Amino acid sequence: MTFDNLKLIHLISVNLFLLIYLIKTPLLLFNADQALAKITKSTKVLEMIISVVFLASGVWLIVLQEMLETMMIVKLGLVIISIPLAIIGFKKRKKVLAILAFLMLISTYGIAEMLKFHKPVGTPTGQTVSAAELFKHNCQRCHGAKGNLSSSGAADLTLSTLDGxxxxxxxxxxxxKMPSFSALSDEERDALATYIQTLRIH
Ligand code: HEC
Structure with a gap:
């Protein structure tokens, strides 16, 4: 399975999961017990499958990308807490817990979007950052830690033959689809160009 397919599966399962809760939460809030019981019963197995797929594909994506940065840990933590919270909230009819779980899940979406659009991270003035650090912050999400991940159609850097x-x-x-890194300094781009050549298989 390609990285992009895995991403798609993850996205679909997350959305299905949210959709189920988007239907169930108002029913809980407005005390529509009968309708809630009916939906809960008919979506029980589906919900279990979806939540397993959603968690497993998410963890697998992190492993593939070899990127366990702070935001990722926060995101994973929120998801892992929110699922049991939602289950308990609905079982015990605790509206606050159900809403909290829902908000936590939604906020993980915000974090995912933030990770997607983060700006190039360059050297803060007067400080030197290693090329490996620059690569980790700016390139890893598409090219992977070793340069051989092909997320969003990224080229495999270990096979690249381009010169400096x-x-x-x-x-x-x-x-x-490869973004410009003109926001980085010349020295940083030099350092990166040298660094990615060390990732090549000779
Ligand atoms: C948003 C995803 C993304 C990010 C972030 C990204 N790249 Fe890319 N990169 C791509 C894609 C997609 C291609 C293929 C471009 C094409 O179709 O020509 C590519 C191609 C390349 C190539 C050309 C390889 C070849 O031999 O053709 C190099 C070199 C490269 N990237 C280096 C980097 C470096 C260094 C960084 C970090 C500063 C980086 N990339 C960040 C997506 C990304």
Whole structure:
């Protein structure tokens, strides 16, 4: 299975999970007990399968990307807490718990979006950051820790044959779905170009 397929499966299962709770939460809040019992019964197995797929694919994505950064840990923690919270909330008819679980799940979405659009991280003035750090913050989510992950159609850097000049041009201008890193300094792009050549299999 490709990385992008796994991402799609994750996204679909997360949305199905949210959809089920989007239907069930108002029923709980408005004391529609009969309707809630009916839906809970008919979606029980489905919900179990979806939540397993959703957690497993999420963990697998993190493993593949080798990226357990703080935000990722926060996100994983929120999901792992919110699922039992939702189950208990609905079982015991505790509305506060159910709402809390729902809000926690929604906020993980916000974190996912934030991770997607984060800006290039460069060297804070007067401080040196290693090329490996620059790579980790700016490139890893698409190219993976070792450069061989192909998320969102990213090129496998371990197989790249581009020379230093061509690498710097791509970093400066971007290419197709590869974003531009013109926000980084010249020195940082130099360091990155040198670093990614060390990832190649010779
Ligand atoms: C949003 C995802 C994404 C991020 C982040 C990203 N890349 Fe890319 N990268 C791509 C894609 C997609 C391609 C293929 C571009 C194409 O279609 O030509 C690519 C291609 C490349 C190539 C060309 C390889 C070749 O031989 O053709 C290099 C080099 C590269 N990336 C380096 C980097 C570096 C260094 C960083 C971090 C500063 C980085 N990328 C960050 C998505 C990304």
């Amino acid at each position: 000049g061509a690498l710097k041009t791509i970093l400066q201008n971007g290419r197709n």
